[in-house]
Amino acid sequence: MRVDVVSIFPEYLAALDLSLVGKARTAGLLDLRVHDLRAWTDDRHRTVDDTPFGGGAGMVMRPDVWGRALDDVLDDGAHLVVPSPAGEVFTQRTAERLAGEEHLVVACGRYEGIDARVAEHYAGRVRVTELSLGDYVLNGGEVAALVVVEAVARLLPGVVGNPASLVEESHGAAGLLEYPVYTKPAEWAGHAVPDVLLSGHHARIERWRRDRALERTAERRPDLVAALDPAALDRHDVAL
Ligand code: SAM
Numbered sequence: 001m002r003v004d005v006v007s008i009f010p011e012y013l014a015a016l017d018l019s020l021v022g023k024a025r026t027a028g029l030l031d032l033r034v035h036d037l038r039a040w041t042d043d044r045h046r047t048v049d050d051t052p053f054g055g056g057a058g059m060v061m062r063p064d065v066w067g068r069a070l071d072d073v074l075d076d077g078a079h080l081v082v083p084s085p086a087g088e089v090f091t092q093r094t095a096e097r098l099a100g101e102e103h104l105v106v107a108c109g110r111y112e113g114i115d116a117r118v119a120e121h122y123a124g125r126v127r128v129t130e131l132s133l134g135d136y137v138l139n140g141g142e143v144a145a146l147v148v149v150e151a152v153a154r155l156l157p158g159v160v161g162n163p164a165s166l167v168e169e170s171h172g173a174a175g176l177l178e179y180p181v182y183t184k185p186a187e188w189a190g191h192a193v194p195d196v197l198l199s200g201h202h203a204r205i206e207r208w209r210r211d212r213a214l215e216r217t218a219e220r221r222p223d224l225v226a227a228l229d230p231a232a233l234d235r236h237d238v239a240l
Pocket residue numbers: 082083084085086108109110111112113114131132133134135136137138139140141142144
């Protein structure tokens with residue numbers, strides 16, 4: 001997959017050199033290119049923003065600068081992602097959908113955001129999705145770009161060493177939060193690991209994990225339980 005991120009703070013994306021995403025880049029599984037939006041400015045001050053039409057506080061990113069950048073970076077098969085607190089909320093389903101794309105371009109806004117004509121204009125040429133990380137406001141789209149790239153990249157074949165670890169995760173196909181996990185030592189600070197996990201009895205461990213996942217999800221995210229397909233529950237699940 002190819003991903004282009006355009007930002008006025010390209011250094012912000014340096015974290016994508018690290019860990020699994022960094023390894024995926026080195027291995028050629030992810031072709032990630034980070035661009036400085038100011039490379040497409042044409043004045044001495046490398047201006048990317050201006051005052052809002054209609055008045056009001058703050059500055060708005062200019063469509064002409066973004067237009068030059070996106071005309072260069074977007075090809076016709078690309079999917080343009082525009083982080084915005086007014087966008088659709090980014091979830092694991094969105095990450096799965098985007099992981100099927102060949103080319104993503106992430107346009108990171110700053111200030112009061114990008115002139116609204118930019119998303120409108122490119123929607124006539126490519127798929128455009130405005131994505132929100134959640135109901136709060138960040139200073140810029142770079143954190144959203146980091147989140148989207150990491151969540152999508154780990155779904156690409158070969159990026160996570162053991163693909164089985166993607167199966168039972170929170171927000172996966174089961175629609176549940178993951179069960180609690182433990183490692184050595186078996187006793188720590190007066191807290192013991194649940195006996196069943198030391199039993200070596202695989203069926204009982206599976207059952208215990210499923211029960212804890214259901215219990216946790218019901219306690220913390222009743223909205224996820226309400227969205228479960230009843231056909232995916234067994235008799236024991238329903239009794240919980
Ligand atoms: N004036 C905008 C509003 O109220 O909707 C907020 C602009 S925000 C200060 C600047 C940039 O941060 C946005 O253009 C977007 O790129 C990014 N951003 C802020 N909050 C975000 C969120 N919840 N999800 C995704 N991106 C966000």
